[in-house]
Amino acid sequence: MSDPVLSPDMVAVIGATIPRVLAKVNALSAPGPGWTRPSYSELESQAHAVIEAEARALDLDISRDAAGNLFARMAGRDPAAVPLYIGSHLDTVSMGGAYDGQAGVIGALAVIAALRTAGITPASDIVLTVTRAEESVWFPVSYIGSRAALGRLEAKDMEAPRSDDGRSLAAHMAGQGYDATAVLAQTPPPPARFVEFHIEQGPILFNAGEAYALVEAVRGGLRYRGAEVRGVWAHSGAAPRNGRADAVVALAELIVAMNAVWDRMLAAGQDLTVTFGRVDAAGPAHAMAKVAGQAGFCLDLRSEDPATLDAADAALKAEIATIEAAHPGVRFDLGLQTRSRPERMSQKMLDWIAAGAALRGDQPRRMLSGGGHDAAAFATAGWDSVMVFIRNWDGSHCPEEGMDIADLAAAVEAVTLALLGDVA
Amino acid sequence: MSDPVLSPDMVAVIGATIPRVLAKVNALSAPGPGWTRPSYSELESQAHAVIEAEARALDLDISRDAAGNLFARMAGRDPAAVPLYIGSHLDTVSMGGAYDGQAGVIGALAVIAALRTAGITPASDIVLTVTRAEESVWFPVSYIGSRAALGRLEAKDMEAPRSDDGRSLAAHMAGQGYDATAVLAQTPPPPARFVEFHIEQGPILFNAGEAYALVEAVRGGLRYRGAEVRGVWAHSGAAPRNGRADAVVALAELIVAMNAVWDRMLAAGQDLTVTFGRVDAAGPAHAMAKVAGQAGFCLDLRSEDPATLDAADAALKAEIATIEAAHPGVRFDLGLQTRSRPERMSQKMLDWIAAGAALRGDQPRRMLSGGGHDAAAFATAGWDSVMVFIRNWDGSHCPEEGMDIADLAAAVEAVTLALLGDVA
Structure with missing residues (x-):
C-alpha cells in the first residue's frame, strides 16, 4: 500500500479556507489597536457564529454544551472509535493579535474542509471544537470553556469578576444565553483525543527557521x-x-x-x-x-x-x-x-502527528509551550492531547503578532496526512 | 519703649479664626479621599469666595487681577511705605491634604484679623494675597497664579493642558471668568515684600519637636x-x-x-x-x-x-x-x-520675622523648602520674600497630611509681633 498523499484540491482548500475564515473572524473586535474579543462577550459569540456557519456549510453535526462551547461533528467510519476533537478558542486578550486562538480553530476547520473536498470519511468521528473563555486575563480562572466542557469547573469559579467590568462569570455567561447552574451540572463527553494548533507565542521557531513544531508539555x-x-x-x-x-x-x-x-x-x-x-x-x-x-x-x-x-x-x-x-x-x-499545573502531552499523539509530518518530508522539533492552552485542560482530564505550534514573530497577545498562513497550512497538511494514514 | 505684646483678644482671634475658616474652605472638595480643588476649577473659585467674604468682613479693600488672584488690602499709616503681601493658594493636588496652601491663606487672614481686633493700623499696607493655580500637578507650568500677577507668564503657558481633562490653561481660566489675553497684558504691582506661611511637607520639624521655622531657600x-x-x-x-x-x-x-x-x-x-x-x-x-x-x-x-x-x-x-x-x-x-530655579529668601525678611519670634521667646531654625511655593515666584520677580514653615506630619499632598492649629497660631503670632515692632 502506498503512502497517503493530499490531492491538489485538498491542498487548495486548506490554503483558501485559512485566510478566508480568518478575515471573517478578525472583522469582529472592540475598537482600539489589535483585536479585542473578551471572554463571554457578544463579540466572542459572534465569532462562534462565524465558525458555526462554516461548519454547517461543511454539513457537520452542530451542538453546543451548556457553557456555549461549540462542537461540530464529522462522522467517522466506526462510531465506536475514539473521536478526535480538534480546535481552540476565539476570545482574545485586550488589544491582542490576529492569530492566537483563531488560528487553531480555523486550522481545525481546514482539516475537515480538506477531507470533505476529497470525499474522505475519517476512521473516527472528528469534532471541530471551539471553546469559550480561554484567555485568563478576563477572569482569574484558567481554561474556563474547556474545563466547563470537561466537568471540571467549580461553583466558586462562577463568581469570578471579569477584569474590565467586575461582573461575575455567571453574569457574563447569562448575558450570552448560558446558565451557570446548567454548566456545573452537565455531563462531560467520555475522554477522547484532542489536537490544538496554536502560534508559538515566542521566537524559537522563527529564529530557527522552522514552520511548525510539536508540543511535549505545557508549562504551569x-x-x-x-x-x-x-x-x-x-x-x-x-x-x-x-x-x-x-x-x-x-x-x-x-x-x-x-x-x-x-x-x-x-x-x-x-x-x-x-x-x-x-x-x-x-x-x-x-x-x-x-x-x-x-x-x-x-x-x-x-x-x-x-x-x-x-x-x-x-x-x-x-x-x-x-x-x-x-x-x-x-x-x-x-x-x-x-x-x-504543568501538563505532559500524549506520546501516542505526538508520534501520530510526527508520522503525518514525515509524509510531507517534515521532522518537526518537540518543544515546551510557555503559554497555557485548552490542550492542557484536556490533558488534565485524561484525554490524549497534543499541540502543534506554528512559527510566529513580533510577539503575541499584541496587535503586531505575526504568522504566515503557509506555516499553518503546512501543519494542517501534516495532521490531515496523519488522518489519511488512519484511513489507509 | 517696651517690647510689643499681643493682647489676649488678639491671641484669641488668631486661635479662633484659623479653625473656623479652615473648616469653611475644606468643606469644598471634589468627591474622594482627602481634598481635591483643581487649579482654575469651580471649587477653587468657591474657596476664593470664602476668603473674599472673610476679607470684606474685616473691611479690607478687595481687588482681583486679570488672572483671578485675590488681593485684600488693609491700609497702613504711610501710603508710600513698601506694602507687605501675605498669603498663599487654595488649589490642591488630587486627593491632597487639609493644610497645603489653605494654612498660608488663613494664617495671613488671622494676622490681619488680630490687628483689626486691636484697632492697630500697620506701618505699611498689608495685602492679603490669595493666588490661583499653585499646584503644578494640574498644568505643566510652575506658580501660574503668582507668575501671572507678577507679569511673568508667557503666551505659550496658556496652551498647557490640564492633566485631568487635557483642556488648556486659557480654557480653564475662561471657564472661571478670566481672559488669558488680559492676563498676559496686565501690569504687575511694584516689587514689595511677601510672606507665606506653609506646612513643611516633610518630617524635620516634627522629628525635632519644633512648631515653626524660617525658610532660607526654596529648592528648584x-x-x-x-x-x-x-x-x-x-x-x-x-x-x-x-x-x-x-x-x-x-x-x-x-x-x-x-x-x-x-x-x-x-x-x-x-x-x-x-x-x-x-x-x-x-x-x-x-x-x-x-x-x-x-x-x-x-x-x-x-x-x-x-x-x-x-x-x-x-x-x-x-x-x-x-x-x-x-x-x-x-x-x-x-x-x-x-x-x-532655586530661590534664596530675603535675609532682611528672615531677620524681621526672627525678631517677632524672639518677642514670644522663639528661636525658629532656618531651613530649606523642598517644595516649590509662590514665595519663590515673588523672589524671582525681585520681591523681598520669606516663608514660615509650620510643623506637620503624616506626609503632605495626601489626605493624612497633619498640622496642629496651635503651631500655625504661634507662627501667626510671631509675624504679628514683627508688625507691631514696625508700628512701635
Missing part, C-alpha cells in the same frame, strides 16, 4: 493577579531619602531582584519565566510631586516543573522580606495566588 | 512629567529571558539606578531629592500574561543648586544609555523637561 503557572505594595505618601521635594517609604521604589527593587532570581535559576538549569506584566502607580492619588504610597502589580511565574514554581515563590517571599526590612513603612500584599 | 526642580519607555510586547510564558525587551523591567532598573545615584550625591554633600511619583504600566494593553511593551512615568528632581540638578540629569541619561545597551529593543523617551 503561579500567579499573583492583584498584588499590591503600600508605603507612605509624601512630598517629592520635602521628604528626605532616609525617611521615605516609597511604594514605587520598593516595587522596582522587587522587580530587579526577581530578575536576578530568574537568572540564577536559569543558570541552575531550571525552566522558568518571570513577568511583571502590569504595574499600576497611576491612580488619581499618584502625581509627579508625590512620593507614591501605593502601587499595584501582577506577577506571572511559569515552569514545566511545579517544584521550580515553588522555589521561585519562596525566593519572591524572601526578597519581599528583605525589601520590607530595608524600608520601614513598606508592606507588600501579594493577594490571591492562582496556579495552573 | 527639574522634571520629566511625560516620560516613557518602550519595549516589545511578548507572551509572559513563551518569551525567553534573553530576547525580552521588557519596559517594566527597564524602568525598574532605572528607578533602582537613580536611587543609587541619589545615595552617591547625598554622600558627596549635594542637596537632592529624586522621585518617580507616577508609573503607568496599567493601560488596556497591559496584562498579567504579557511582557510590557510600554510604560509611562514622571521624574521629579529637586535641589537648592542648579548644578546638582544638571549633574543628576546627566547621571539619568547615562543610566538610560546603560539600560538601553543591556536591553536591545528598549528605548526611553524622557519627553519635555521643565525646570523651576
